[in-house]
Amino acid sequence: MAKRTGRPRSQLPTCYYEGYLEKKSFKDKTSGKLWTCLCGNSLFFFNDKRDTDYVEKLDLSGFMSITDDCTQDRNLDAARINLQMKDGNIKFTAPNAEARELWKGFIHSVAELSLPTSLNLLPGQLHMLREAVEQEKERRKSVPPPVTDSSPYVSLKAxxxxxYQDVSRMEAELLLDREAARGNLLLRPGGGNGNSFAVTxxxxxxGAVFRHYRVTCQHEGGFSIDVDNPVPCGSLHDVIDYLVGKTNGVLIPLTFEGTYERQISFICSDSENGEKSVQQAPSNLEPPSLPPKPVSRIATPEAAPAVVEEEDLYLNVQLEEKERETVDSTEVPPPPPKRAVMPPVSAACKWLSSTSAPSSSRDQKMRLLTEASGQIPLATISELKLKLEQKAMCLE
Incomplete structure (x- = not known):
C-alpha cells in the first residue's frame, strides 16, 4: 500500500483508542494488518505503530452500524467486525474478543455520540467510553462548519x-492567460455533484495550450487524480505537489501574493491652508508603557515604613488581646492573698484590757482592729471595740 503524506500524528485530533486491526473492504483485494487510531470522528491507518504519516483515512460520518462477524478465522483468538457505512461494508479483524468489544464501543460512541447498550464491558471501560463522548462533543463545537454543503470532505479553508480559485473552466483559462507571469496552474471546483475538484x-x-485534470474525493478519505493510472493523494496540497514535482517545476501554482507597506503613513491636513498630504510616522516610536503593577497587600519596610509600623502596631494589639483571651479562657485561679498574722482573739482582748498606753497608742490599736476586720469574726471585733472604748473612758 502506497504511503500517503498527511498531517503528522501530533496534528491529528484527540486519539480515543488505538491498536492493530486487519482491514478489508470491497475495494481491497487483500487484507492488511495496520496500526489503527480513532482520532476524532475518523479512523487513521498506519503501516507501523511508529509511523508518523498515515496511509489511509476512514471518515465515520457515514456510519450506520457495527456488528460481530461470526465467520471463522484461521486464528482462533481473532474476532471479526462488520462496519456498515452508507457506501459499503468494511470488515475488520481484532486480535481478540476483548479488543473487538472495545473497538465496537469506541467507534459507536464517537460516531453516534452516545454509549452503546449491548456491549460486554467493565465499568472502567464504560467510563472511558463516556469520557470519549464528552471530548468528542467539545471537539465538534470548536470545529468550524464546512466551507460548502456540497463538499463534505473539505471542511476547513486551510x-x-x-x-485555489472559485472559478469555472472558462474563467480559469482567462485568468491563467491574463496572469501568465504569476503562474500557470490553479485548482478550482469540479463539475458534476460538487464533490470533486479540477486542476487547470x-x-x-x-500558442496557449490548456489542460484540465479531474480530482475526485475518495470514500475512505483523501483524493485521487483521475488519469489512466489514478494517483492517490492524501490532501489537495499533495495533489499540487505531485503535479509540480512530476513536471520538474514546469507547472507553477498561480498565487496572488499582495505587497505590503514597509512604513506607517497617514494623511494629515495643514492647519493653515487645509491642504492634505501624506505624512510618514516616525520610526522611533516608543512602545506603550505597561500599566503599573498592583500594590501588594503587605508592603515591604523599604516601600512604606509608616504603613508597616501601623500595621505591626495593630497586629501587636491584636496579639495582646488574643493572649489575654487565652489566659482568661484557661481560668487559672488567682494566687491566694497574703493574710496578716494576727494574735489569737483571746490574747488580743487580754492585751487591750491590760494596756494602759496613752491615747495615741489606743488610736493605733483601733486602727489595727479596723485593718484586721477581714480576718476576725464580726462579733469579736464589736466586743473588742466596746472594751477599748470603756477602757478609754476609765482612763479619762
Missing amino acids: NKPAC TRQDLD
Whole structure:
C-alpha cells in the first residue's frame, strides 16, 4: 500500500483508542494488518505503530452500524467486525474478543455520540467510553462548519492550497492567460455533484495550450487524480505537489501574493491652508508603557515604613488581646492573698484590757482592729471595740 503524506500524528485530533486491526473492504483485494487510531470522528491507518504519516483515512460520518462477524478465522483468538457505512461494508479483524468489544464501543460512541447498550464491558471501560463522548462533543463545537454543503470532505479553508480559485473552466483559462507571469496552474471546483475538484494548467506551444485534470474525493478519505493510472493523494496540497514535482517545476501554482507597506503613513491636513498630504510616522516610536503593577497587600519596610509600623502596631494589639483571651479562657485561679498574722482573739482582748498606753497608742490599736476586720469574726471585733472604748473612758 502506497504511503500517503498527511498531517503528522501530533496534528491529528484527540486519539480515543488505538491498536492493530486487519482491514478489508470491497475495494481491497487483500487484507492488511495496520496500526489503527480513532482520532476524532475518523479512523487513521498506519503501516507501523511508529509511523508518523498515515496511509489511509476512514471518515465515520457515514456510519450506520457495527456488528460481530461470526465467520471463522484461521486464528482462533481473532474476532471479526462488520462496519456498515452508507457506501459499503468494511470488515475488520481484532486480535481478540476483548479488543473487538472495545473497538465496537469506541467507534459507536464517537460516531453516534452516545454509549452503546449491548456491549460486554467493565465499568472502567464504560467510563472511558463516556469520557470519549464528552471530548468528542467539545471537539465538534470548536470545529468550524464546512466551507460548502456540497463538499463534505473539505471542511476547513486551510485544507485548500493557495492556488485555489472559485472559478469555472472558462474563467480559469482567462485568468491563467491574463496572469501568465504569476503562474500557470490553479485548482478550482469540479463539475458534476460538487464533490470533486479540477486542476487547470496553461503552457505555450505555438500558442496557449490548456489542460484540465479531474480530482475526485475518495470514500475512505483523501483524493485521487483521475488519469489512466489514478494517483492517490492524501490532501489537495499533495495533489499540487505531485503535479509540480512530476513536471520538474514546469507547472507553477498561480498565487496572488499582495505587497505590503514597509512604513506607517497617514494623511494629515495643514492647519493653515487645509491642504492634505501624506505624512510618514516616525520610526522611533516608543512602545506603550505597561500599566503599573498592583500594590501588594503587605508592603515591604523599604516601600512604606509608616504603613508597616501601623500595621505591626495593630497586629501587636491584636496579639495582646488574643493572649489575654487565652489566659482568661484557661481560668487559672488567682494566687491566694497574703493574710496578716494576727494574735489569737483571746490574747488580743487580754492585751487591750491590760494596756494602759496613752491615747495615741489606743488610736493605733483601733486602727489595727479596723485593718484586721477581714480576718476576725464580726462579733469579736464589736466586743473588742466596746472594751477599748470603756477602757478609754476609765482612763479619762
